[in-house]
Amino acid sequence: MRNFIILLSVTAALLFTPSAFAAVGGLDLTASLTGFIAIGIFVLAYALVMLEEKIHLRKSKPVLVAAGIIWAMIGWQYVQAGMPAESEDAFRHTLLEFAELMLFLLVAMTYINALEERRLFDVLRSWMVRKGFSYKQLFWITGILSFFISPVADNLTTALLMCAVVMKVAEGDKKFINLCCINIVIAANAGGAFSPFGDITTLMVWQAGLLNFAEFLVLFVPSMVNYLIPAIIMGFFVENRKPVALEEDIELKRGALRILTLFLLTIATAVAFHTVLHLPPVLGMMTGLGYLQFFGYFLRVTLPGSLARKRALAEREGDMERIRALGQVVPFDVFSRVSRAEWDTLLFFYGVVMCVGGLGFIGYLAQMSDLLYTQWDATWANVALGVISAVIDNIPVMFAVLTMQPDMSHGHWLLITLTAGVGGSLLSIGSAAGVALMGQARGYYTFAGHLKWAPVILLGYIASVLTHLWLNEASFSVFGISG
Numbered sequence: 001m002r003n004f005i006i007l008l009s010v011t012a013a014l015l016f017t018p019s020a021f022a023a024v025g026g027l028d029l030t031a032s033l034t035g036f037i038a039i040g041i042f043v044l045a046y047a048l049v050m051l052e053e054k055i056h057l058r059k060s061k062p063v064l065v066a067a068g069i070i071w072a073m074i075g076w077q078y079v080q081a082g083m084p085a086e087s088e089d090a091f092r093h094t095l096l097e098f099a100e101l102m103l104f105l106l107v108a109m110t111y112i113n114a115l116e117e118r119r120l121f122d123v124l125r126s127w128m129v130r131k132g133f134s135y136k137q138l139f140w141i142t143g144i145l146s147f148f149i150s151p152v153a154d155n156l157t158t159a160l161l162m163c164a165v166v167m168k169v170a171e172g173d174k175k176f177i178n179l180c181c182i183n184i185v186i187a188a189n190a191g192g193a194f195s196p197f198g199d200i201t202t203l204m205v206w207q208a209g210l211l212n213f214a215e216f217l218v219l220f221v222p223s224m225v226n227y228l229i230p231a232i233i234m235g236f237f238v239e240n241r242k243p244v245a246l247e248e249d250i251e252l253k254r255g256a257l258r259i260l261t262l263f264l265l266t267i268a269t270a271v272a273f274h275t276v277l278h279l280p281p282v283l284g285m286m287t288g289l290g291y292l293q294f295f296g297y298f299l300r301v302t303l304p305g306s307l308a309r310k311r312a313l314a315e316r317e318g319d320m321e322r323i324r325a326l327g328q329v330v331p332f333d334v335f336s337r338v339s340r341a342e343w344d345t346l347l348f349f350y351g352v353v354m355c356v357g358g359l360g361f362i363g364y365l366a367q368m369s370d371l372l373y374t375q376w377d378a379t380w381a382n383v384a385l386g387v388i389s390a391v392i393d394n395i396p397v398m399f400a401v402l403t404m405q406p407d408m409s410h411g412h413w414l415l416i417t418l419t420a421g422v423g424g425s426l427l428s429i430g431s432a433a434g435v436a437l438m439g440q441a442r443g444y445y446t447f448a449g450h451l452k453w454a455p456v457i458l459l460g461y462i463a464s465v466l467t468h469l470w471l472n473e474a475s476f477s478v479f480g481i482s483g
Helices: 002-011 018-025 033-050 060-080 084-117 120-130 135-153 155-169 174-192 200-207 213-235 256-275 281-317 320-326 334-339 343-362 365-375 378-392 394-404 410-426 432-440 447-451 454-471
Strands: none
Touching (some): 033 343, 084 256, 084 343, 084 432, 174 454, 410 432, 410 454
């Protein structure tokens, strides 16, 4: 427990919003009682998050309270110093960083819920079972699809899609669902590491102009190694049996495939907004939510005519069961899909962002920057940051590094892109994909269930780093291997 607290205390100092440097021009509270109490509160809150399965306390609650207390202490210190505007601006800046992430997640979750309501995943489950895939085959199919879809659709969206399929195919099988979710998180994070669109962290690096598009592809082989090593080992523990066959004939609800098309169009819009217009991807995602709202309106106004045609056909065929089913059809409502989003996950992100943003404003980032990139070798620093990202999420880690802007070669920027992307797979709370799946597969995929496979995942992490250092050795020569 002592080592756990020490680790969290250190990781709490890796503060991740651009506002973190505000403390340089404000108050340095790093050696104050306020700073020490803030770190203690954050450690306690995160300990409660990790005990969620044991104490049955939703993970958003402790971090929400911790965020409020930390910022209240900061606000009091700045009011006493006669500088309330500085703390207010810092909070608003941190809130803006969270808002982009939350809205992106909200749109993705809304589309996933809409596709589920239209029974797309039920049909896909039925098809996969009818094809006779065994659990072992399903394990590899979902993992490989996650690895190759995430570079385009991003790791979070891909993980949500694949998890929904697994939950439908292996409904009720906790052991298999947990193992598949771990495999999906690893695969989605690894696949997202070699594409600017695969992860928010890679988007940050690309947007900052530190790497061009083609340079990300250099990470394909290390990313593949990161996925394959744990997948091969975990594959030996998957039972070679088949799911229970479905007897029901499942039919897609009206508009299911068109909603899927709109989802892909939404992703394309987000990509286009970023690459062509240099606007945040979240703007494209919110525009895509508008696509779904317009289509929802179309489904509602055309529903009476569609029901009349289907009822007439059922009456001609004498299908009384279908006639009764048509009488229970409820109009599609976009906002009911929004309400079904995993709000505990979104509020958890808010709490973490606000907690660590507050700790950043206190002034710890400058100390960590000096420790990591001045006193340490850049290679070891980037590898360590990847491990730390498993505790406080890879997005804050990348924010911290980009804010510090250490003088590194392309090889080192590729290394931190790789380690921050795949290091989050070490723990379920280390990446957006992992946190989202804990919400989507609640009770099946848990922190403890993921943790017991951490040594195997660590093997893949080490192998991917060594692969990058070996294959891309020339990219480290610009400023020297030590950065």
